[in-house]
Amino acid sequence: MHHDASLLDALRAAIGAAHVLTDVADTAAYATDWRRLYEGRPAAVLRPGSTAEVAAVVRLCGAAGAALVPQGGNTSMVGGATPSESGREFVLSLGRLNRIRDLDPIDQTLSIEAGATLHAGQQAALEADCLLPLAIGSQGSAQIGGVLSTNAGGNNTLRYGNAREMVLGLEVVLPDGQVWDGLRRLRKDNTGYCLRQLFVGAEGTLGVITAAVLKLQPRPRQSALAFCAVASEDAALALFTRCHRADPAAVQAFEYMGGLGVALVLRHIPGTSLPLAMPAAHYALIELATPRADADLSAQLEALLAGALAEGIVQDAVIAASEAQAQAIWRLREEHSEAQKRAGASIKNDISVPVSRVPALLREARAACEALLPGVRVVAFGHLGDGNIHFNLEQPEAMAAADFLARDHEIMDTVNAVVRRLGGSFSAEHGVGRLKPYMMPDWRGGAELDLMRRIKQAIDPQDIMNPGKLLPPR
Numbered sequence: 022m023h024h025d026a027s028l029l030d031a032l033r034a035a036i037g038a039a040h041v042l043t044d045v046a047d048t049a050a051y052a053t054d055w056r057r058l059y060e061g062r063p064a065a066v067l068r069p070g071s072t073a074e075v076a077a078v079v080r081l082c083g084a085a086g087a088a089l090v091p092q093g094g095n096t097s098m099v100g101g102a103t104p105s106e107s108g109r110e111f112v113l114s115l116g117r118l119n120r121i122r123d124l125d126p127i128d129q130t131l132s133i134e135a136g137a138t139l140h141a142g143q144q145a146a147l148e149a150d151c152l153l154p155l156a157i158g159s160q161g162s163a164q165i166g167g168v169l170s171t172n173a174g175g176n177n178t179l180r181y182g183n184a185r186e187m188v189l190g191l192e193v194v195l196p197d198g199q200v201w202d203g204l205r206r207l208r209k210d211n212t213g214y215c216l217r218q219l220f221v222g223a224e225g226t227l228g229v230i231t232a233a234v235l236k237l238q239p240r241p242r243q244s245a246l247a248f249c250a251v252a253s254e255d256a257a258l259a260l261f262t263r264c265h266r267a268d269p270a271a272v273q274a275f276e277y278m279g280g281l282g283v284a285l286v287l288r289h290i291p292g293t294s295l296p297l298a299m300p301a302a303h304y305a306l307i308e309l310a311t312p313r314a315d316a317d318l319s320a321q322l323e324a325l326l327a328g329a330l331a332e333g334i335v336q337d338a339v340i341a342a343s344e345a346q347a348q349a350i351w352r353l354r355e356e357h358s359e360a361q362k363r364a365g366a367s368i369k370n371d372i373s374v375p376v377s378r379v380p381a382l383l384r385e386a387r388a389a390c391e392a393l394l395p396g397v398r399v400v401a402f403g404h405l406g407d408g409n410i411h412f413n414l415e416q417p418e419a420m421a422a423a424d425f426l427a428r429d430h431e432i433m434d435t436v437n438a439v440v441r442r443l444g445g446s447f448s449a450e451h452g453v454g455r456l457k458p459y460m461m462p463d464w465r466g467g468a469e470l471d472l473m474r475r476i477k478q479a480i481d482p483q484d485i486m487n488p489g490k491l492l493p494p495r
Contacts, residue, residue: 024064024109028085032067032111035077040068040117051112054103055096055159056369059455061104063090063112070117072192072200072231079229079485080198082111088485089113091225093167094138096159098369099454101171101224101490110488115166118231121145129237130189130206135166135230142235151237154181158355166230172222174450176274176308176354179406181238183450184221190234191217196227196481204234219476224452225487227480241310244273245318246347247326249338250301254380256334257305261376261405263334264307264325271318274308275406277379282357282400285415289363290356296339296346305335305405306354357402361415366422367400368429370412370436373449379405386412386439393435394428396420409449412436458493 033041042048043065052061064087069075082089088110092102104110115136123132126149133142139153139160146153157163157175167173169191173184181187190205203217220230251257254277261275280302287293309318322340329335341347361367374382387399396417403410414432416425437447437460447460461470470492477484477492 024085024087028081028087029065031081032065032078035081036067036069036074040070042066042068048112051092051095051114052104054100056098056100059100059103060106061090061110062106062108063104064109066112066114068114068117072118072194075113075115075118075194075229075231076198076200078111078113079194079196083196083198083483083485086483086485087111088488089229090487091115091166091170091229093135093164093170094159094162096163096167097171097454098371098451099448099456101452101454101487102167103455105489113229115164115229115231118166119164122232124149124151125206126151126237128206129239131235131237132204132206132232133165133235134232135169136164139163139165139168146237147240149237150240152240153187153235154238155184155187158358165233165235169221169230169233170223170225171452172450174404174407174409176276176404178404178409178450179275180273185218187236188217188221188233189236191220191230192232193220194229194231196483196486200231201228204232206234222452224454224491226477226491227486229486239312241273242312242314243316243318244308244310244347245322246309246341246350247307247322247338248296248341248350248353249305249307249326249329250297250299250336251303251305252333252336253303254383257303257405258376258380259334260305260307260329263329264309265406267325268309268321271309271311271316271321272307272406273310274306275404276306276354277383277402277405277410278304278306278354278357279383279399279401280304281398281415282360282402282413283353285360285364285400286353286356289360290352293352293356294349295353296350297337299337301336306350354402357400357411361400361413364415366416366425368414368426368432369451370414370433370440371409371449371451372412372436372440372445372447373407373409374440374443374445376406376408378443378445379408379410382410382412382439382443382445385443386436389435389439390414390432393432397432408445453491455490458489458491461491461493
């Protein structure tokens, strides 16, 4: 413990001794990330119970020059919420701020605290006959504050946008301990810089989001889901284009899955099965949804698929006949991360390119990785409709996990060279965290990184908010 006892005493007085965790047994779950890439040593884990208590913690730590690592559900894929190994950083866990403050079905707004899970927000919306359209695999544990701090994307981005598009207002504790109450419910409000969007996607480096006003949508009355074997990467894109042009307001999700990823899910996740007669090299999942009660989405989907089958774009397809079958099909997509974890070591690339270039990305990145490391298994899947593919690599069967992981930067750089040539981004929806700051100067250097550093310096001059994340060291 490097901080003097008086700081811990002051923190205990501010939030209650029971909510200042220092015992290793109590802090262990907060000290490592979901992927087990990082093992940190927190000075303590702080669990304030209100915005005022968060502000008190930030003030005390600021006065002592002690750094804070804000943490929600701890589901970051890039180590964004893991403390350093120094033993000097405090984890600020928001889980106790989990109230739903207000829901207005006429305004279609939800006012919710940062520690509430995304699932809790979704449920509250559904009970009011509304939809909180953000959907991600970790929604049962991911918390609203983290979801906004990382500008999470997910399966419905294509239709509703990323988290950023859903935020009307925020409440934020600033690094100097001030509370900014920006919980406005307005659809139109042109009064200066759009500060809320500065904190969305900032990965906790500029302040602590404590609550938000989110925009809801009408609850869908009807949905239809298809799982298709498609002839090629180009066929997957052609199928998406066809769906999107036919009725963009109905397309809720369009997911691509390579044959190997689906094979790993079928092998490693009990209770999964392929709903088609034969395995294929490429699959697409299409989900349509509408609040209209009179639409016949299944018929619409059938007609679309019939045309695509006739043209050879689709080789085989099934339309879910029940909610249970729809969930079983979604599992084939959702369990990709867990299946990879069980299959061995994996190296993840969360990348995006313009939608038109997704087939080129899939082909060229595969060729580059196979040339670099013969026998490497390409597990490519993701949100084809918005250009975001998770281009993951599973260790070769004959290779030791440690030897494979030792080449992670080389492999990531190989994939990123392709992404860059195609005008893409090295982080689409997972963020930068601790894993990727080294890429920032090369990709975002010059005026862009300079501006980011000046914003950080202006708002958090002591660098107490999530240091070592997002921005590379100078």
